[in-house]
Amino acid sequence: xxSGPNIFDRHLLRVRQRRARRLTPATFLLDRVAADLGxxxxxxxxxxxxxxxxxxxxxAVRRVLAANNNISTIVAAGLDGDDDGLRVTADxxxxxxxxxxxxxxxxxxxxxxxxxxxxxxxQIRRALKPDGxxxxxLIGGDSLTELRSAFAAAESEVExxxxxxxxxxxxxxxxxGLLQRAGFALPVVDSERVAVRYDSALALMRDLRRMxxxxxxxxxxxxxxxxxxxxxxxxxxxxxxxxxxxxxxxTFEIIWLSGWVPHESQQKPLKPGSAAQxxxxxxxxxELPAGEKPERGC
Numbered sequence: 271x272x273s274g275p276n277i278f279d280r281h282l283l284r285v286r287q288r289r290a291r292r293l294t295p296a297t298f299l300l301d302r303v304a305a306d307l308g309x310x311x312x313x314x315x316x317x318x319x320x321x322x323x324x325x326x327x328x329x330a331v332r333r334v335l336a337a338n339n340n341i342s343t344i345v346a347a348g349l350d351g352d353d354d355g356l357r358v359t360a361d362x363x364x365x366x367x368x369x370x371x372x373x374x375x376x377x378x379x380x381x382x383x384x385x386x387x388x389x390x391x392x393q394i395r396r397a398l399k400p401d402g403x404x405x406x407x408l409i410g411g412d413s414l415t416e417l418r419s420a421f422a423a424a425e426s427e428v429e430x431x432x433x434x435x436x437x438x439x440x441x442x443x444x445x446x447g448l449l450q451r452a453g454f455a456l457p458v459v460d461s462e463r464v465a466v467r468y469d470s471a472l473a474l475m476r477d478l479r480r481m482x483x484x485x486x487x488x489x490x491x492x493x494x495x496x497x498x499x500x501x502x503x504x505x506x507x508x509x510x511x512x513x514x515x516x517x518x519x520x521t522f523e524i525i526w527l528s529g530w531v532p533h534e535s536q537q538k539p540l541k542p543g544s545a546a547q548x549x550x551x552x553x554x555x556x557e558l559p560a561g562e563k564p565e566r567g568c
Contacts, residue, residue, distance in 0.1 A: 280486075367397035378407050381408045382410075398531045404530075410524065417475075434485075463521055465521055
């Protein structure tokens with residue numbers, strides 16, 4: 271296991287994910303991400319002999335991969351699962367794959383719960399062949415800001431202090447740098463926000479339970495939530511985040527990462543000073559020395 275930070279209780283994560291599968295799972299975010307992943311892969315015009323779906327807590331992504339004619343073999347990698355395809359027992363923090371053995375690694379809404387994300391990205395890059403691709407979606411730091419705010423206000427008011435309730439997910443501004451540090455070329459990071467409306471904050475919390483996404487922070491309180499605190503959370507949520515019809519909003523930020531393992535065939539940036547045409551000529555303007563101001567009317 272990774273010797274890095276220990277933010278998430280990953281054993282509890284597996285327990286919560288198994289419980290979610292026994293309930294009626296809430297899969298709308300996963301299904302949306304899987305469809306988007308399929309669209310993104312369809313724009314990549316190359317063959318992938320071996321693709322690994324890393325940690326995705328359903329078979330939604332693998333169904334999309336199976337419809338892609340450019341992918342030959344699909345392997346599910348994770349600690350849990352009940353699908354009938356090829357499966358490797360693996361933790362996202364300790365990958366069992368040999369170096370340069372994979373062509374494609376995809377992951378949907380799993381890597382946000384990895385304690386050492388930089389280390390996981392390095393392992394993925396090592397497992398990919400030259401010109402191999404990583405394409406992953408994870409929950410970003412602007413998710414559930416409404417719930418975080420309501421809990422902080424309610425606990426401060428009712429209990430005289432606040433406790434960690436919503437995970438500190440990754441910030442999009444940091445992830446491009448992590449891809450580069452891990453050794454990926456042509457890194458791309460983008461995000462989208464999905465607004466979901468609920469009848470109440472309690473309905474949102476029930477959905478999080480059915481996603482297997484309730485609080486798994488190591489620093490979480492072990493005592494049950496007080497009824498008075500929960501009632502105040504619901505009231506504050508309505509007061510601050512309700513629409514005109516009384517329904518409340520919840521925001522989910524989905525961050526997309528993509529990066530290629532370096533290969534000689536990939537496009538390289540031009541060396542400084544190698545341009546064949548001056549920028550001023552291309553723009554049809556006059557180039558001035560540094561620090562010199564243009565005359566008025568120019």
